[in-house]
Amino acid sequence: MTASTHPEQPGPPPRRSDATRRAILAAARERFASDGYERATIRAIARDARIDPSMVMRYFGSKEGLFAAAVALDLRLPDLTGVPRDEVGRALVTHFLGLWEENEELTAVLRVGATNEAGAERMRGIFQEQLLPVARQACPDPEQVPARAALCAAQLLGLALTRYVLRLPPARALAREELVAWLGPTVQRYLTAPNP
């Protein structure tokens, strides 16, 4: 441990290659979202980013490393403490729809999660660390939180699957307000209704 060791932890020092790194990540997100993990090739991503495939390896180590870096998923789920108790369903659905519309990373993780075991593990982590805490705020009985959160996940991911991945025409035709009106009560019930 000499004085030459400089701190790297807090703020990552700006590198001259940051522009390239960002280009790679953007291209990777797009390819992973539209092609899934296996068919999104490093060569295609590099071509999109207008650099050499070896740069991808240099900066991200491997294809798995690139995927991990490309989709650092934060659902930014809203704090439900300020929301009226009978509005949490609609609030969640609204938030999810906005998220999916603007963010193609979500399609990428869902596609990869359906194909790749590592991707599935990542989705389980997202569920555990991001959806569970929110469900805890809305669900009275702590014992039942995981089950009820899983029901919500099924409904919301099913919507994403049919609308953004499988692209069922009727699922795409529904307007956002309509979806909120239909799914909101469902999610609300899964979170707050008494056991059926």
Add this chain to the structure above:
Amino acid sequence: MTASTHPEQPGPPPRRSDATRRAILAAARERFASDGYERATIRAIARDARIDPSMVMRYFGSKEGLFAAAVALDLRLPDLTGVPRDEVGRALVTHFLGLWEENEELTAVLRVGATNEAGAERMRGIFQEQLLPVARQACPDPEQVPARAALCAAQLLGLALTRYVLRLPPARALAREELVAWLGPTVQRYLTAPNP
């Protein structure tokens, strides 16, 4: 057109290779279900079936041909005309759960549908040809059938996704009766409730 042309249409003539064909199809279903389209290699399927990869090509032409032959999906959806009007939701969920538990083809199509455009197209076909007619029986307004069927598909496929593909622990922990009790009313509402 000579007399030597024998009829092939009605009953496919039994071939000596039928056992092999069945072995290939069984192995293919398993691989497609667990690995998805891209990672399920013809070589691995052939190895499982204990034959040479070239036989797969001989009998099914190509990988796409094999997939098409392996998953000839028939949901065998029940006729709802005999079911009481307020029971169709529970009936559908029950049927779906039974189907998924016993049949790994469904996991295969879902996995492939999420990855592959051809697979997605196939799922759209299944929706159109198998789910829509059933929804027509339960939904009063013909105009709204596609939208309401899409909502049901979202809920049911979301359940399959979380439970059988992503394998979220809480989604797996729920018993079948519990799932029917939770999802039945949801599907029921999507099909028969007045517009929200």
Add this chain to the structure above:
DNA sequence: AACGTAGGCCAACAAGTGTTGACTTCACTT
């Protein structure tokens, strides 16, 4: 018994994959 044909295996191809290492070029510090 001879034969035609379908079932099956082997070896190989061309294409595409992730990944590696050596080389050149550029920007910045001293």
Add this chain to the structure above:
DNA sequence: AAGTGAAGTCAACACTTGTTGGCCTACGTT
């Protein structure tokens, strides 16, 4: 202005993929 290290390029590697054609074997018909 020289030198140092990063940024970027090129070519190749080892491997896997779907797919093909030639060859041998054994059944079923005549």
